[in-house]
Amino acid sequence: MATIPSLPSRDDVLRMARNTTDITGQLLDTAGNITRIAINTFDPRDGSGSEALRVLRETTAELAEASESPQAQEAFYRIVDTLMRLGTSGAPLAVHPVSEPAQALLAALGDSLLPVLDAVEPAVEEFAAALGDLVEAASPLLPAAAGLAAGALLALTPVIRAAADVLEESNPELRRIADALTAALAPLLPLQVALAERAAAAGANVVRTTLAPLADLTEAAAATTKAARPVLVAGEEILVFGLEHLQPLLMTSASRAGRFARAAAVRVSAAVSPAAERGVVVAVSPV
Structure with missing residues (x-):
């Protein structure tokens, strides 16, 4: 036998009544705010409401008139017809047998390019960073x-x-x-096509016959480079050593050339405008 639920206490009844009153007051405040906004918007006394209604009516009438014109109806029909043609002509391409080689080509390209991209990614990032540094350093010249x-x-x-x-x-x-x-x-186009086919066949034969010797030559060059690596490293070290010793001489020569250029510029400017300041004599002696 089901038990009879106990009646709520006086405190529970007061709490529920208080919550109901609060919620009702909030709803009434919200409704009042909405009513006030509507009245302020469409109040004919300040002109904004009537102006908004007038503009809305004119816009709606113009849109209705434009959509009812034969040009608009024809444009709508042409848009719908174009979309239907695109859908009917483009949908069979996805299942057409011609699309299978294209999909295979895209898959092969993706599979072939992914290792290449993974291999060149560090070099590309380093090059991009170096290029950014170069652009930042050359910014005064921009x-x-x-x-x-x-x-x-x-x-x-x-x-x-x-x-x-x-x-x-x-x-x-x-x-x-x-x-x-x-x-x-x-008239020369068919002849060019025939010549291109013959040239392609001859080029393919040449590539087939030269691949094996080229592979042998590459292996020999790689072996020679590997054997001559100490000589190359020594040559690079000699070159770097010479550049390091030439750097002070180049800097000194550039400094002297700059002094001579400044002295010549001062003398030329003094000769061109001798009346600028007669009491000041500028003399620059090269060091």
Whole structure:
């Protein structure tokens, strides 16, 4: 026999009544806010509501009128027809036998390229980092290069415009040249195709016959390089040693050349503008 549930206590009843009152008050506050927003939006007294309604009515009327025009109906029909044609013509390609070789080619390319990409990834990352460092180091030269490029483009613009005008005026002659070239080259195309087929066959035979000697030559070169590795390393060390000893001499020569250039610039500027400051004499002696 089922037991009779106990009645809620007075505190439980008061708590449920208080929660119900709070929830009802929150709902009423929300409804009041929504009503206030609607009244403020569509209030005809400040003009915003009536203006919004007017714009909405005009926009709806214009859209309805535009969609009812024969041009819009024809455009809709053409869009639907194009989508249906794309769907009906593109769907069979996925199951067509011609797509199987293409899928096999893509799979083979993916399988062949993945090891190559994995092998060159560290080198590419290192190259990208070095290139970024180079660009950052050469950043002071970028504005000058941009200015030179802009100047070159401005200088080439009249030439390009003149060439465009000449070509536009010579349009009939260009058509005659194109027709003559087409008439002269059209009979040669079948002969070129036959020659290309013969050249491809001959090239394939040459590659087949030269692969084995090339492999032997590569193996011999690899063995020679391996045997001559100590000599190459010694030569590289000698070259680096010479560069290290030439570096101070080059820096000294560059410094002297800079001093001479500055002295010449000062003398030239003084000779060009002698009336700038007659009481100041600048003399730079090379060291």
